[in-house]
Every structure is written in structure tokens, then in C-alpha cells.
Amino acid sequence: MNTTPKLISLHGGHSGQYCNHARDLLEDIILRYIELGFTKVGITEHVPPINDKFLFPDEKKANLTAVDLAKRFENYFNELNALKNKYASKIKIFAGMETETCTGYADHINKLISRFQPDYIVGSVHHIDDIFFDYSKEEYNRAARVCGSYDAMYEKYFDLQYEMIKTLKPFVVGHFDLIRIYDEDYKKRLLLPEIDQKIKRNLTLIKSLNLVMDFNLRPLARGEKEPYITTSILKTAKKMEIRVVPGDDSHSVNEAGLHVDKAIEILKAHGFETQWPEPVLLT
């Protein structure tokens, strides 16, 4: 049996066609994965918002509405399923989507799942109290003010994540420690007892549901030192025998597959299994 780890990404493939903050055509992104030698890839576009209140700033600027984005999302699944068949002899595409945790998300996501029957979902938290905290440093600080402190914001984030994991059982838990995004002191903060205890609680839930953690490479694409998840959490995940799989979180052709080789090296060095699981729908 050939045990050389295969290139894979189970989170990414956002395209300019179906996402306002991404670039390029979905088909060109798929072609890039094939060119790089990927034999399996998960494509996980962002879900459309429940209503106009949750439009991303760039969508508002483009005068799009929630209705427009619902229609665009339908087109996304139609095209992705067509590309899945078109390139089936070259690459196995898993048709997925990346979820949100805005107010009312559970019903919204479950409706999208029954309508589009994705192969799997990536469960992510990008909002706290409906504030899109990873959009900018300003929004991040606003979320912290609403929560009362950075520490309280971290706690709130991991509580929201716990609820999301229980509710949606996403095969892949997206960028587990995204809450550190604009925080220079994140390494220390993640070790604070109140926060660490919530992290361990969430990891225990991930393990008990046999979910996979996204080893998210977007920070490396931005020039940062380490992926999500940070080394301390990665070590705990290894001790708990949780599966971790690379996700390029690509938003363009250039980013497709970027740093996946590096991610595999890091995972191997930590002793993780590199025969990747195939994603499935668990809800």
C-alpha cells in the first residue's frame, strides 16, 4: 500500500463567482487543484445569509440582497455538482458548504442541507452576538467591547462553537481558534484557565462525535507564523486522538493548495495520521 500522504484540502475553494470577497472562477480553481496533483478536494462556499441584516459589507456595497445570494448559492451547487461529474476521472470533489452562527442559524442551515444535500459541511463561527468579528480589527474590537473584554469574547466564542458543534455536527470544524485573529497575545490568552477549560470541553465534544478539525492555512497565506489551530491546541488534539486535516481556505486560484505540503509536514511531525478520512454528512 502506498502510504505517502496525498495532498488534500477539506475547507476552501471559495470563488469570485459565488463569493464577493474571493476571486476567480470555480472551474479554474478546480483545474488548479488537478494541476497540483490533488486527487481529492472539498469545496465549501459560504452559506447565503438568512436575511439582509447579515449581508457581508462587500455584498451590501455591491447592492446584493439575501434573495440574490440564495439564488447564487443554488447556482453554486448546480455548477459544483456539474464540475464534480465533469472531472470525476481526475479528482474526487466533495461538495460542501461553510456555515455561520448568526441568530436563527440552526433552522437556516438545516433547510440548506435538506435542499442541497451537500456531501458534508464545515462548521465555522465568524460572528459573536451577530457581529462579524473576523472582518476587521475594528469589528473585532467592537465585539470585545460588547462582551466586556477580550477574555470574555474568547469565552463567548468557544461557547457559541460548542452549541454549533452540538447542533450541526459538522464533519469538519473550521478554523477552531479563529477568535485569535487580531490578538497579539493569543498564545497566552488561549492558556487562561477559563478559556482553556472551554477549549478542552469543545475538543472532547469533537472527539465524541468523531469529527475532524480543520488545519487552516489562511494565516500562512497572510504571512503569519502558524495555521489555525495553534501548536498548543494541536498537541492537545493529538493527545486526544482527534483527526486533523489540512484546509487551504483558498479564495482564489493562486491560493488553491497553497501551503498544504507544509501542513502535512507539520501534522506528520506531530504524529498525526495522514491517510485522510472522506467527509460525510452527519446531521
Ligand SMILES: [Zn+2]
Ligand atoms: Zn471567505
Ligand SMILES: [Zn+2]
Ligand atoms: Zn471561515
